[in-house]
Amino acid sequence: MKILGVIPSRYASSRFPGKPLVDIHGKTMIQRVYEQALQSSSLDELVVATDDQRIFDEVMRFGGKAMMTSPDHNNGTERSAEVARIKDGFDYIINIQGDEPQIHPDQITILANMLNGDVELATLVKPITDYEELDDPGEMKVIFNQQNEAIYFSRTCIPYLRDIQKVDRLKAHNYYKHIGIYAYRDDILQQIVKLPQSTLEMAESLEQLRWIENGYKIQLGFTNLESRMIDTPADLAKLLNEIHS
Structure with missing residues (x-):
């Protein structure tokens, strides 16, 4: 399988404008993401997809690959689809x-190893071990079938354990959260970006529900590695206190 890695990156952000270019101990966030992803031997090519000249110039500065894409995309999936149309010949x-500067290369490799030509879409999940994560709407919970295909993603705690107290939920059931990295088979990617928003997607504000609602299968891989998203300046401040270089 020939695999293209795409890091969608945009400058505008309601919560944290310009975050791809923030300094993290001497390196911009986008450089750290790129260098982490580059360590995975599973990618045949890696490119940053952006609509901002400042981000493009920064990637060129540190020696990475970048492409300018349309400013009209609603999400990283649409931006990835544009890159895939231009860079023909990739299977996945x-x-x-672009806002996970500590993404582990092994997470990319785990996902890549799942891609056999039959898999339409794939992503990763991680066991939940912290009670606070169960009720955190920023952590996407997921349930799946016996073939490890996603049934549903939610910002709420699923499944609901009717007769179990909150403090005992993790003892009574294995819960999983979504790690936000996606793999798309090339033909499937071009199909899903043409789908209109679905009712479930709009309800939860989760685009992967559009795919499920339209009958596409999302294969799940499992990891114990954490991957933290930097969504706000407060998230960045916490990260800066934890790493030194």
């Missing part, structure tokens, strides 16, 4: 989040 595209 892996969408790597």
